[in-house]
Amino acid sequence: MNDSASAAPVLSVKGLKAYYRTTYFGVNREVKAVDGVDFEVQRNEIYGLAGESSSGKTTLIKTIAAALKPPLEIVAGRVDFSFAPNILRMKSDDLDSLRWRHLSYIVQGSMSVFNPVRRIRQAFVDFAFRHINKPRAEFDKLVDAHLARVKLEPSVLNAYPHELSGGMRQRVTIALATICRPDFIIADEPTTALDVIVQKNVLDMIREIQREIGSSVLLVTHDLGVHAHLADRLGIMYAGRIVEEAPTEDLFRNPLHPYTAHLVSSLPRIGDAAPRKGLEGSPPSLAAPPEGCRFHPRCPLAMARCRTEVPPLITVKPGHRAACFAITR
Amino acid sequence: MFKALRDLLKTNLEFAIGAALISTILVIALLSFFSPYPPMDMYVTQLDLPPGWPHIFGTTSRGQDMFWLLSEAIRNTLVFGLCVAILSRVMALVVGLVSGYLGGRVDRVLMSINDTFIVIPLLPILVLFYFVLRDKLTMGWLAVIMALLGWAYDARLIRSIAISLRTREFTRTSVFSGMSTREILQREHLPYVLPVVFSTTLNNINWSIGLEVTLAVLGFTDINSPSIGGMIYWANQHTAMVAGIWWWIAFPVLFLMMVFIGLYLLAVSMNEYIDPRSRLSRMGGAS
Amino acid sequence: MLELDHVSKDYVRGGLLSRQRIQAVDDVSFRLESGQPEIFAIIGESGSGKSTLASMILNLVQPSMGHLRFEGTDLAGIRSKAERLKFMAQVQPIFQNPFEAFNPLKQLDHYLFMTARRFTAAKDDAAAMRCADEALVKVGLSLAEVRGRFPHELSGGQLQRIAVARALIPSPKLIIADEPVSMVDASLRMSIVNLFKTLRDDLCISIIYITHDLATAYYISDRIIIMRRGKVVEEGDAKTVLDNPQHAYSKQLKDAVLIPHISSPVHATKGKISHV
Numbered sequence: 001m002n003d004s005a006s007a008a009p010v011l012s013v014k015g016l017k018a019y020y021r022t023t024y025f026g027v028n029r030e031v032k033a034v035d036g037v038d039f040e041v042q043r044n045e046i047y048g049l050a051g052e053s054s055s056g057k058t059t060l061i062k063t064i065a066a067a068l069k070p071p072l073e074i075v076a077g078r079v080d081f082s083f084a085p086n087i088l089r090m091k092s093d094d095l096d097s098l099r100w101r102h103l104s105y106i107v108q109g110s111m112s113v114f115n116p117v118r119r120i121r122q123a124f125v126d127f128a129f130r131h132i133n134k135p136r137a138e139f140d141k142l143v144d145a146h147l148a149r150v151k152l153e154p155s156v157l158n159a160y161p162h163e164l165s166g167g168m169r170q171r172v173t174i175a176l177a178t179i180c181r182p183d184f185i186i187a188d189e190p191t192t193a194l195d196v197i198v199q200k201n202v203l204d205m206i207r208e209i210q211r212e213i214g215s216s217v218l219l220v221t222h223d224l225g226v227h228a229h230l231a232d233r234l235g236i237m238y239a240g241r242i243v244e245e246a247p248t249e250d251l252f253r254n255p256l257h258p259y260t261a262h263l264v265s266s267l268p269r270i271g272d273a274a275p276r277k278g279l280e281g282s283p284p285s286l287a288a289p290p291e292g293c294r295f296h297p298r299c300p301l302a303m304a305r306c307r308t309e310v311p312p313l314i315t316v317k318p319g320h321r322a323a324c325f326a327i328t329r
Numbered sequence: 330m331f332k333a334l335r336d337l338l339k340t341n342l343e344f345a346i347g348a349a350l351i352s353t354i355l356v357i358a359l360l361s362f363f364s365p366y367p368p369m370d371m372y373v374t375q376l377d378l379p380p381g382w383p384h385i386f387g388t389t390s391r392g393q394d395m396f397w398l399l400s401e402a403i404r405n406t407l408v409f410g411l412c413v414a415i416l417s418r419v420m421a422l423v424v425g426l427v428s429g430y431l432g433g434r435v436d437r438v439l440m441s442i443n444d445t446f447i448v449i450p451l452l453p454i455l456v457l458f459y460f461v462l463r464d465k466l467t468m469g470w471l472a473v474i475m476a477l478l479g480w481a482y483d484a485r486l487i488r489s490i491a492i493s494l495r496t497r498e499f500t501r502t503s504v505f506s507g508m509s510t511r512e513i514l515q516r517e518h519l520p521y522v523l524p525v526v527f528s529t530t531l532n533n534i535n536w537s538i539g540l541e542v543t544l545a546v547l548g549f550t551d552i553n554s555p556s557i558g559g560m561i562y563w564a565n566q567h568t569a570m571v572a573g574i575w576w577w578i579a580f581p582v583l584f585l586m587m588v589f590i591g592l593y594l595l596a597v598s599m600n601e602y603i604d605p606r607s608r609l610s611r612m613g614g615a616s
Numbered sequence: 617m618l619e620l621d622h623v624s625k626d627y628v629r630g631g632l633l634s635r636q637r638i639q640a641v642d643d644v645s646f647r648l649e650s651g652q653p654e655i656f657a658i659i660g661e662s663g664s665g666k667s668t669l670a671s672m673i674l675n676l677v678q679p680s681m682g683h684l685r686f687e688g689t690d691l692a693g694i695r696s697k698a699e700r701l702k703f704m705a706q707v708q709p710i711f712q713n714p715f716e717a718f719n720p721l722k723q724l725d726h727y728l729f730m731t732a733r734r735f736t737a738a739k740d741d742a743a744a745m746r747c748a749d750e751a752l753v754k755v756g757l758s759l760a761e762v763r764g765r766f767p768h769e770l771s772g773g774q775l776q777r778i779a780v781a782r783a784l785i786p787s788p789k790l791i792i793a794d795e796p797v798s799m800v801d802a803s804l805r806m807s808i809v810n811l812f813k814t815l816r817d818d819l820c821i822s823i824i825y826i827t828h829d830l831a832t833a834y835y836i837s838d839r840i841i842i843m844r845r846g847k848v849v850e851e852g853d854a855k856t857v858l859d860n861p862q863h864a865y866s867k868q869l870k871d872a873v874l875i876p877h878i879s880s881p882v883h884a885t886k887g888k889i890s891h892v
Binding site for chain 3: 195225262267268273276279283
């Protein structure tokens, strides 16, 4: 992309730890969903975050967006946006003025974004009107122009959410999320529930909009194919920690961490019927994760050191970080 | 199970209070078996004695010791409420689960019957029964009639849960594991339905006792077998409030309130404990 | 073994005033032969009718037109409980959501024992336990690991394997797997897909594999049909169809698959990571 390395990052996460702490009828549980995460997202880049279920990525998004509700608590670390330093300490009024104008979301279940008894146009008014200080007539024209730019017909504005197909709704969600030209967009599994053909259209739409507005996107999904198609840089999360981070092509070509290597090699591909293996074991429960490196029970390269010490996420090559003792001796 | 109750007792204040109230009531009810006076007898003591010793709750204008009379009355009322609750729960469960699971014509037929019963106005019908049956309307028969009138509303609740369970995948797994309909309803669906059943049971007990007291106060039940409502009826007949014999009304009302509040607190606190979702969170499951 | 003969299914939606006829499945026919275990893939997006087709094959739903025959018997003729049990002993399902496939309030072995008691000659608990253990070993688990556990304690991959084990207990001839790996983590997905291969090769069970994922279908299927809005648009040998799709829709599907471009496959072996 353009030379953004010199400019300050849009998002900077340092040492973030967020746990779920519950007490039910005298039983204490602590789920270490995010346990020491550091990363940065630069301007005008799509940063992909890949992780399976119980990797902690959903909690990470909630924390970054400062959408914390008990029993989720911040235990350590900070989150800084270029438009909102130390967002975790902000008051909720300030947060409200931030949301949508600077920070917006694209969520998985598009049906849950819209009020089912109000038309789509109302959703635009509800979300965006207060941020765009223009009279209503001008606002409506702005909405129409925005929809035209993303190749959506203006007639969808008069529809109810359930009248649209899943793919169409997701495209409207993207239009909704980008109308205020935010600095940062969090996309949480934006295409998981969609059909394959529709998925490609939606992803292409995200990329076009991102290029045009210049926002940064944090794309969170378990689907490596989506990351390959869309992300500029990719971070792999496992059991609450980031284990590898690199530019997308680099990561697929030269995965350093054994977990990434396995994920990449086990992807089935049309035209290649060579046998592939699944990983042994299963992702650890975040309530009682293994000591040391959390991947060691399933790792083919595990050493004695991995059982006791946590490997730090360090830069192995320029732009490529990994957390594994087997590589970084 | 007992460990669960002990946990609840330690951590939940509502449960503790509710349990305390109900245990007191139960103790008093059980004491009725040791009563020195046969329950139906009148004029066995001095009339209108205020609370003191040996009559700790005083005596009535009909010469009955309040304490022993009350313990007998509480016992009858509780047994009555329990009978109604059990009978109507069984009917509600059967109708609700079967019509929810089977759907189709069975569902439509059962629900038409159900809705008919919901719409029936209770008090006028019960009064009508009294006037038709008169002396034959003992507490037992009244319990049966009220059970027949009290299952309909909760059957619908249970049915809606059964409908949502029918479409869940584990029901299909059960079908393909070879389980019969009866087994599926009993083993798979019942645990989900139990919280509703439990809270409606305690509410049902409250409702039936309340209705019985209403009828008794108005004189439309068998006023000779002692019940809380009956005591209030006789107190009114002897114009107790005007005559200054406050203990005749106060104590029945007090114990009635204890029953209601105690059962309500128990229902509320235990319901959260039994509810499948909170059970799962306790076991460390669903996030 | 299984024969679908011009099967169609339509639904009528709406009340008195507005009725809509939805054609879920439109004139689908294919055959699976006994004695030739194969993995038969049905590819389709949502609304293609593949799930409705699965329900019809499992005899949960009756077709509006056409016939489904299993081992010569028309499925519509199965009425009595004994006949249904006999059918279920031969045809078992695996569903999409491993977390929902079992009652979260009940222990997992309950289903295994129940299936063993109903469908095998197991007369008592000890025999049922042996049956369950055998089935679990076939999928790479054991009864000791599963005994007394609740669904929430295990991962999606393990749950799905237990679901397969449960389906294996009656020694079925045909397994219908409806999107079995779409909700399983990527790192565990291949072990389930490989398991299907083992079922076909070692246990001689045919599998109808319903999915929207072309890549896994390519990896294990023998034959394939592609469905769109209830109609079959292309069918044939799996690798031939997917390497070179003829129909426009099939081409669209293949183009939409997002595949990372990697120059060479990568393997992590003991001691070092190497390119092969």
